[in-house]
Amino acid sequence: MKTLLLTKEEVDGLICMHEVIGAVEEAYKAFNSDQVVQPDYMGIHLPSPRGEVDFKLGYNKANEVISMKASSGGFIDNPTAHGVPNGMGTILLFDARSCALTCVMDGSLITGLRTGAAGAVSVKALARKNARTVSSMGTGNQARMQIRAINEIMTIEEVRAWDSHPDTLARYKTDIESEFGIPVVTANSKREAVEQADILVTTTRGKGSLVEADWVKAGTHIVAIGTDQQGKQELDPEIFRNAKVVVDSMAQCAEKGETWHPLNKKIIAKDDIHGEIGEILVGKKPGRENDHEVTIFDSTGMAIQDNVAASRIYQNAIDKGVGTFFEFFRS
Template sequence: MKAVPQGLVWISETDVTSVMNIGGAIEALEKGLTAEAHGEATNMLKTHAAWNASTLHAIGAVFPKMGLAGTKTWAHTPQGASPLLILFDSENGAVRAVIEAFNLGKMRTAAASGVATSRLARKDADDLAIIGTGKQAFSQVEAVVAVRPIRRIRLFSPNAEHRVAFAEGLKKQFGAEVVVAGSVGEAVQGASIITTVTRTKDPFLQSSMVERGAHINAVGAILPGRAELAPDIVPRCTQIVCDSPTQAQKLSAELIDHFRSDPREWNHVRSLAELVVTNQERRSVDDLTLLKALGTGVLDLSVGIEVYRRIRGL
């Protein structure tokens, strides 16, 4: 067996959660997205391959000024996934760290919602609807609570047992009122912030369910064969932000379908990096605002590099 290269750090899931939380992940994303906007970080577009009911994914990014590059890869199977983020020295190619990245990924995805919500949700937004109660959902609630004074959280998923268990976890963690809804429509009625984090193939959030003034974080459908938003939602979105508009043109069925009739309209979709550096907030004329997040290397590396720095005491 070959010896572990000198200087290589293996960072476990426990290590990640010992040095990073949602607040830290949001701060790390703000810095990483600023670097991306200034040309100091470059995304490697997501690639994936499918077999049976499983998919293999890879994303990455380069931060030359920080001397680091990296990729995150994972195989998502019906039995689970074990994502790894590998950090390389961008000068000599040496492996600097291998990071177990399940918890990192949850925080990264949630932090993207936090960054977008902090700018696109109304200042007085205090009513959150969360659709989906899987492994990503709790972090999504944490991120929204970190940036808005949430007084009520309504939740829905098709599995009644999951709904009840998730609600109990929320009640223990947050001071907000927690309501288990009986349907998507009941959960989102009047909500000022709506987060969808599901793996469904069939869109469920319809325009008639959503009141004017809401902000939507749509973060569950990350492959072309999935959709959470019905076709009548996107036309109402007066601000659409993607973590990567280029990637969305290949992977977001909801946006691809909407812009098919006039591809030039893609020019109105802004990147999350642009939103951060321009610091533009919600406008009074906005009907709905939308974050469509698919996951990017810059987002993962932003959090991963900060975890690495904290573990190393840098």
């Protein structure tokens, strides 16, 4: 049994955003069709200036693949002290029929791609059909990925952006306008960015409320990306009181997502959560029902997203003869 090794550069050439969006939709549908075994993910916080490491494990009955991903972030001294990026990811794929290791691949690109794709899938299901303006709270790599993905499934006429770091905000404006030809308006305040949004994307590592409830206009769709551990927060919990709340995983979001905050403050109860996005995609529950609803998609990220996206990359690599084989095990 040979194992395929795929580097970051090889992974980058083996899948495009359009294909990742399809993979994430497939993943969400599988999750809500009893095709997925997905234990709670684990996170380890290391002493400063180091960051956090998350481990996500999932089994997809549909493709008979087990995936395991380790992803790190926030290691601010890495480039200078260790000569490696601030955050990295590695994915292992196993054949579930034998548990043989079939592939080891870079996982840092997949995490960014499938997270961006998740936002786009939620826009398809929950945003107004006439939405044209996207506001971005935070302008880092994932904020760019969200625009890249959402641009695949709708016409974005304008991006409004806010960031606490002016230099990062200026680079974001230059990059988005250059790559997509979409005008970017840099907001003078958080409120200014939020009030103009048809679709509001939050991608910070916030430790408190960035978006206040009275800034959000009727009909806004919020893509809440940044909160995937307790201690992180981007939204005023009051936003949830009268919103349609959709999550990727009820178990994860109630414990580690943005949804934890209004639950903890008893602003909403679990029964007030509309459902999981996979339930909407398979037709068990409705998506947006009118143009006045405020909708929230709370995404903590799931192993099944990595599983399906990585499986497609692996199959594309086999089909194209990309990567290096090595032998771990001999019978």
